[in-house]
Amino acid sequence: MKQQNLALGSDVIIDEPEAAALAATTACPAEFTQTAAAWNDGPGIRSLHQRDLESEVILIISEQADVACEMAELHKFHGITMRRWRMADNDFSRQSRPLATLGCKTTAPLLLQAMTEQLSIHLQRTGVIAVLMIDRADDAVPLTRALLAGGVDCIELTLRTDAALESLRRIRAEVPEMTVGVGTILTPQQAHDARDAGASFGVAPGMNPRVVAEAKRIGLPFAPGICTPTDIELAVEAGCRVLKFFPSEPSGGLAYLRAISAPFMHLGVQFIPLGGVGPANAAQYLREPSVLALGGSWLAPKDLIAKGDWAAITKLAREASDIVKQVRP
16 A cells, blocks of 8 residues: 555545554655654554654554544644544444544643743733624624734633634634634633634633643643732642733732732743723833733723724724833834
């Protein structure tokens, strides 16, 4: 059987002899280092891994289709994309049929750390995250383009409406230059939903250890909400270094943030204040060394979104981005 060069992304149906032969005949795409090793992963399971410093291409062959499916999903939790070969009869349930899966997998937690660091650099530069509550998915793309026109290239879509995830999918498809995160993630399942819809990061109003642990496990950069030193300590213990300070002004503003964060600053903790932050105090917050960026719900008020007043939203975004440029030239 000649070597197969495999591009990621689409399903290919193969027969049993082809599945059995794939472990010896699969070639990685050119972007991956051509080093391969095969070893036993357990009874009836073999894997072929081809890896570089950041990625692995994984081929799983198993006589137990349900086990192979489970392993494929485990790899996918950390992954960028997956390609799965199905048996010719398209039957996943028959235990006697092998299943082959090729995937591109990040080597978490190494790549997750790199992703978080890159995101932090981007947030430091952009300075402000537009926090959005979208009721109609049809508003998502024009709203995003209005913010971009005003110089704001990072948004947080809150999971407070049924349109949030569909809005995320549309933005990723039509406005790929926008960095899109998902906020109000309250459960582990919502972390999965956000990641699967294409979120670049996740945010929560509080520090839920189960949610943070699941976000880390599936490779989603995550900023839990904090309001007390105990919250910060729990977040740091969970591996988080970017934290949402919420609600900022009602809790005491910058003076309070300086007080509760002081014992942790040597650990490289940074904060995204949200709640009572706006044009009047944005510059003061942005000058604070511990502040990575601001969460700005004032950039796209619900009434302007409902009216479709994109020009007004662009104006608000421009005012915010001008403040960032003045403070962080």
